[in-house]
Amino acid sequence: QSSLPRALQDKYVLTRRIGTGVCGEVRLAFERSTCRKFAVKIINKKNFQSEGTATRNAETEIEILQRVDHPCLIKTEDFYQTEDSYYIVLELMEGGELFHRVKSQQQLDEGVAKLYFYQMLCAVQYLHRNGIIHRDLKPENVLLSSSEDECLIKVTDFNQSRILEEAALMRTLCGTPSYLAPEVFTHASSTGYGLAVDAWSLGVLLFVCLSGYAPFHESFGERSVTEQIIHGEFTMVPSKWRRVSNQAKDVVRKLLVVDPKLRMTVDEALQHPWLQDQPMLQTAHRLMKPAGRGDEDDEDDAPSAAVSTEAEPSSAGSLN
Numbered sequence: 247q248s249s250l251p252r253a254l255q256d257k258y259v260l261t262r263r264i265g266t267g268v269c270g271e272v273r274l275a276f277e278r279s280t281c282r283k284f285a286v287k288i289i290n291k292k293n294f295q296s297e298g299t300a301t302r303n304a305e306t307e308i309e310i311l312q313r314v315d316h317p318c319l320i321k322t323e324d325f326y327q328t329e330d331s332y333y334i335v336l337e338l339m340e341g342g343e344l345f346h347r348v349k350s351q352q353q354l355d356e357g358v359a360k361l362y363f364y365q366m367l368c369a370v371q372y373l374h375r376n377g378i379i380h381r382d383l384k385p386e387n388v389l390l391s392s393s394e395d396e397c398l399i400k401v402t403d404f405n406q407s408r409i410l411e412e413a414a415l416m417r418t419l420c421g422t423p424s425y426l427a428p429e430v431f432t433h434a435s436s437t438g439y440g441l442a443v444d445a446w447s448l449g450v451l452l453f454v455c456l457s458g459y460a461p462f463h464e465s466f467g468e469r470s471v472t473e474q475i476i477h478g479e480f481t482m483v484p485s486k487w488r489r490v491s492n493q494a495k496d497v498v499r500k501l502l503v504v505d506p507k508l509r510m511t512v513d514e515a516l517q518h519p520w521l522q523d524q525p526m527l528q529t530a531h532r533l534m535k536p537a538g539r540g541d542e543d544d545e546d547d548a549p550s551a552a553v554s555t556e557a558e559p560s561s562a563g564s565l566n
């Protein structure tokens with residue numbers, strides 16, 4: 247157990263491990279002064295020291311976490327570091343990882359999957375509107391606020407995220423072009439298509455929530471997972487998809503499209519008929535309101551379908 251920063255120990259009591267990741271662990275913590283519960287994500291730098299990019303990534307991640315402000319994106323409370331680890335204090339998501347929820351329930355009820363998927367779309371739409379690609383969307387990186395089916399979700403783990411630096415691309419293009427690869431000039435590397443990688447991952451996430459199993463898996467046929475992905479070959483096992491609506495399947499099929507130019511975007515997904523579901527939108531907006539405003543009479547802010555996909559409420563503010 248590497249020694250915890252003194253300042254962290256003065257303010258919080260760290261207790262049991264509640265989550266593990268490739269880059270460290272998550273511990274349950276109590277703020278001494280208030281006894282409020284938090285999650286502390288410990289990211290050890292040495293794991294990646296070899297790549298040398300860890301520090302860069304972690305600093306980018308911290309920068310993103312401190313800049314973004316959306317009800318479905320994890321918020322940092324505090325940040326500490328020692329020479330070998332980062333300690334990030336986060337709001338505690340009592341429901342844990344979506345991964346475990348889907349695993350324990352085999353597959354989610356379609357209405358629950360729709361509520362979670364809508365919130366993920368809102369979170370990723372916010373990131374994309376702010377020029378951020380997540381690049382690592384998966385059930386382990388979607389957290390649930392409670393053990394209730396109807397709960398708020400938050401996207402986390404911006405370790406792979408990239409801030410789309412159009413300026414960087416411009417600087418590159420100012421240099422001598424002779425050594426630049428073709429794709430730097432083609433559309434593939436600019437804002438447009440970079441964002442599409444998150445739409446694909448959201449398609450995989452929705453597939454897993456609706457069916458309880460992964461669309462690309464080594465057990466399907468003799469092709470490798472990579473081959474299946476490259477060819478967009480996913481398998482809808484009848485017994486798992488029988489009770490899933492055609493509209494839900496349509497969303498999955500339009501996201502798991504190999505050509506990023508033809509893939510449905512996050513904005514288009516938010517307009518898909520499957521998500522034009524007033525009761526679900528009302529629930530989602532009640533959950534996404536800042537704490538305490540959920541119980542006021544809603545008639546003045548009853549979200550209409552069109553409103554629901556507009557920019558986030560003013561409280562979300564913009565990236566500073």
Ligand SMILES: CCC/C(=N\NC(=N)N)c1ccc(NC(=O)c2cc3cc(OC)ccc3[nH]2)cc1
Nearest residue numbers: 264265272285287334339340342343402403405
């Ligand atoms: C800046 C930290 C972002 C991050 N990961 N970043 C990274 N891996 N580079 C990250 C990764 C995982 C988590 N996980 C949690 O907060 C969490 C809460 C929780 C509660 C649980 O039961 C009550 C069980 C698992 C949990 N994970 C929070 C943040």
